[in-house]
Amino acid sequence: MPTLADVGKAAGVSRGTVSNVFNRPELVRPELRQRVEAAARALGFGGPDPKGRLLRDGKFNAIGFMPPGAYAIAEVMRSPYGRELVLGVSLACDEAGTTLSLVNGTDNTRFASIREALVDGFILGHSGDIGLITSAQRRRLPFVILENDAGPDINSIKIDGRSGAVAAVRHLTGLGHRHFAILSIRRTPGPPIVHMPGQAERPLLAGFSLDDERLDGFKQGLAEANLSIDDVPIIETTPGDPSAGAVVFDNVPEATAILTMSDWQAITILDEAVRRGIEVPRHVSVIGFDGTAESARTTPPLTTVAQDVIGKGRLAARMVLDNQPPRQVVLPVELVVRASTAAPRAKIR
Amino acid sequence: MPTLADVGKAAGVSRGTVSNVFNRPELVRPELRQRVEAAARALGFGGPDPKGRLLRDGKFNAIGFMPPGAYAIAEVMRSPYGRELVLGVSLACDEAGTTLSLVNGTDNTRFASIREALVDGFILGHSGDIGLITSAQRRRLPFVILENDAGPDINSIKIDGRSGAVAAVRHLTGLGHRHFAILSIRRTPGPPIVHMPGQAERPLLAGFSLDDERLDGFKQGLAEANLSIDDVPIIETTPGDPSAGAVVFDNVPEATAILTMSDWQAITILDEAVRRGIEVPRHVSVIGFDGTAESARTTPPLTTVAQDVIGKGRLAARMVLDNQPPRQVVLPVELVVRASTAAPRAKIR
DNA sequence: CGAAATTCTTGGAGCGCTCCAAAAAATGGT
DNA sequence: ACCATTTTTTGGAGCGCTCCAAGAATTTCG
Numbered sequence A, B: 001m002p003t004l005a006d007v008g009k010a011a012g013v014s015r016g017t018v019s020n021v022f023n024r025p026e027l028v029r030p031e032l033r034q035r036v037e038a039a040a041r042a043l044g045f046g047g048p049d050p051k052g053r054l055l056r057d058g059k060f061n062a063i064g065f066m067p068p069g070a071y072a073i074a075e076v077m078r079s080p081y082g083r084e085l086v087l088g089v090s091l092a093c094d095e096a097g098t099t100l101s102l103v104n105g106t107d108n109t110r111f112a113s114i115r116e117a118l119v120d121g122f123i124l125g126h127s128g129d130i131g132l133i134t135s136a137q138r139r140r141l142p143f144v145i146l147e148n149d150a151g152p153d154i155n156s157i158k159i160d161g162r163s164g165a166v167a168a169v170r171h172l173t174g175l176g177h178r179h180f181a182i183l184s185i186r187r188t189p190g191p192p193i194v195h196m197p198g199q200a201e202r203p204l205l206a207g208f209s210l211d212d213e214r215l216d217g218f219k220q221g222l223a224e225a226n227l228s229i230d231d232v233p234i235i236e237t238t239p240g241d242p243s244a245g246a247v248v249f250d251n252v253p254e255a256t257a258i259l260t261m262s263d264w265q266a267i268t269i270l271d272e273a274v275r276r277g278i279e280v281p282r283h284v285s286v287i288g289f290d291g292t293a294e295s296a297r298t299t300p301p302l303t304t305v306a307q308d309v310i311g312k313g314r315l316a317a318r319m320v321l322d323n324q325p326p327r328q329v330v331l332p333v334e335l336v337v338r339a340s341t342a343a344p345r346a347k348i349r
Numbered sequence C: 001c002g003a004a005a006t007t008c009t010t011g012g013a014g015c016g017c018t019c020c021a022a023a024a025a026a027t028g029g030t
Numbered sequence D: 001a002c003c004a005t006t007t008t009t010t011g012g013a014g015c016g017c018t019c020c021a022a023g024a025a026t027t028t029c030g
Helices: A006-013 A013-025 A031-041 A050-057 A073-078 A078-096 A108-118 A129-137 A161-174 A210-222 A244-251 A264-276 A293-297 A309-322 B004-011 B015-023 B030-043 B050-059 B073-078 B080-096 B107-116 B130-139 B161-174 B211-226 B245-253 B263-276 B311-320
Strands: A062-066 A097-103 A122-127 A144-147 A155-158 A180-185 A192-196 A235-236 A257-260 A284-290 A303-306 A329-331 A334-336 B062-066 B099-102 B120-124 B142-147 B155-159 B180-185 B194-196 B234-237 B255-259 B285-290 B303-308 B328-331 B334-338
Touching: A006 A013, A006 A031, A006 B234, A013 A031, A013 A122, A031 A180, A050 B030, A050 B050, A062 A309, A073 B015, A073 B080, A078 A264, A078 A293, A078 A309, A078 B073, A108 A129, A108 B050, A122 A129, A122 A309, A122 B050, A122 B334, A129 A144, A144 A309, A144 B120, A161 A210, A161 A257, A161 A284, A161 A303, A161 A334, A180 A192, A180 A210, A180 A244, A180 A264, A244 A264, A244 B004, A257 A264, A264 A293, A293 B015, A303 A329, A303 B130, A303 B328, A309 A329, B004 B015, B004 B030, B004 B080, B030 B328, B050 B234, B062 B080, B062 B107, B073 B245, B080 B099, B080 B263, B080 B285, B080 B311, B107 B130, B120 B130, B120 B311, B130 B142, B130 B245, B142 B311, B155 B311, B161 B211, B161 B255, B161 B334, B180 B211, B180 B263, B234 B245, B245 B263, B311 B328
Parallel strands: A062 A097, A062 A122, A122 A144, A144 A155, A155 A329, A180 A235, A180 A257, A257 A284, A284 A303, B062 B099, B062 B120, B120 B142, B142 B155, B155 B328, B180 B234, B180 B255, B255 B285, B285 B303
Antiparallel strands: A097 B099, A192 A235, A303 A334, B194 B234, B303 B334
């Protein structure tokens, strides 16, 4: 690989001049410039190597996005929520002319990735592990934590998951529902986990803190209607598990309303309902979470706890780009009532 | 920002030792290691700056993705097709442990971006401009061109757009349709352009070469049924233009079948049809393109010319990651018949 | 025509790191 | 206690570039 110096030698000029030819051509006499360009072409030199500049100038002009927990980038891109989040981030990156690096932080490589990533700042999905934050702080780059409050010194953005969950339950109890199933998120790979009432280990503090918060919101909402979450079956599935619907219908046939933690899960339920000839909302009501674009397109359109996912991504990017004093932002959620919920009317079959 | 040397001085050891503490801790005596770690902590040194390593070792461990034409990353992320493409790329990146950099190549910064991007290879969306390719070649990094054949020396992946378009028309003419509208893609920002039959400038070679190819396929398919594309209105809209449906219905009310160039456009049509009380496929048949996941979820589910978008993205990434001799891949397409097409049955209204 | 003003070109310094050959220190055997 | 080994540590070289002050060449103008 030829370097500036090689080209300079070939053209009989100094490194500096060759550099100028590529970066500030107006500074160099046309005749000389042409000679340099010819030499560069002859040597197959395609412009200054960005590595050199980088060391000198020190800006990557990129921000990094790292998914929470052990999720891979592809898993993020597969979920409706993840796609909108990345879209929001990319919106801000476009505006700022910044590159968006999707950094893989699989398990044990997570901290190494943070140490090594070629970025000027981070958006970090956060599952609750403390190591992540110290790791990020060490790097001394602006960063923002998603879906977790990491204290007053650290940028964070989360949604008000609890209120959302409460609103979802209120809506359903208001409609007259008394028999629920909760579809929660399993944050480790593996098959669905079914927690029936009365079992010992209830997963009330098992997942990401956002999950716990929402579970707590469900609990509160149920309590308001004199119902106990301890009597409600909770099923945990990985975010896109296609069997979620089957597992719910098989294990909780008496449920007239299903609370989920993402639109994706709710969509899965809808699909399984169609397969089984179960009608939504006539036989069972289903409520999503996130309010992604997809939730409006399903049949029937989903009632869902909506948040501004795109706005969240965009804000996250802005926060690392702007590098202002740390803020802890809690974004509101809003129940969007569409057609997947109704008063319990018919028994299945 | 402290450096290796600073830490070394503070701990009374050499740069090299500090480097080892961070990169090959097993090489340094535990006692010394602790001293160094303490010094690092005291100075707030969070590990070797990746910039330095980079210059020394020269691998970014990242591949770049640049959208075609003047599209921004966010525009890619907005489209169902773009999302699946990026998903496919990220799948391969995950497997390879590589970072995926979404590089903005807006118009005039496009070539500069190629020169400067901190990546080991490129996936380049290609609109047909020759400068792009020379620019990429200059960088001497592996790259692959999407949706264009750039000759035998250059990696490229495209779909067989012509066959797909022909298949779409055949399906529709086979159903008995004689009155078409074509929804083509406007590749510059702006409002829809309506080309009615008989007008001078027909857009048969206006857009990306993929668009031209598909238009040509439509032409051929129509010709097989003794129909001339010159009699078919062609409307060009930007990919996600929400007014596309309205423009089509307003300008070509007599069409019983609408050919589009993406699922996204077809979905837009479906939405507008609902708004106007037009029934698909009873009043009008609509056919999509790409076969994205979204196309299966619409009401009614879309008949579409499907391609393996995820596979394409993945293959593209593999090609730049593997850096084998150049290949030109043409991916097959397949007509997936669902419920948005039927024999023309009812006149609208 | 020559000095002053202007335009171009030069090359040293330094960005932070890792590699590596060689020096230093520790260990082991006799 | 000494020498041969083995384990640790060292510091020079160099990765490719841009900046910048200073020097060289060219132009301008009285």
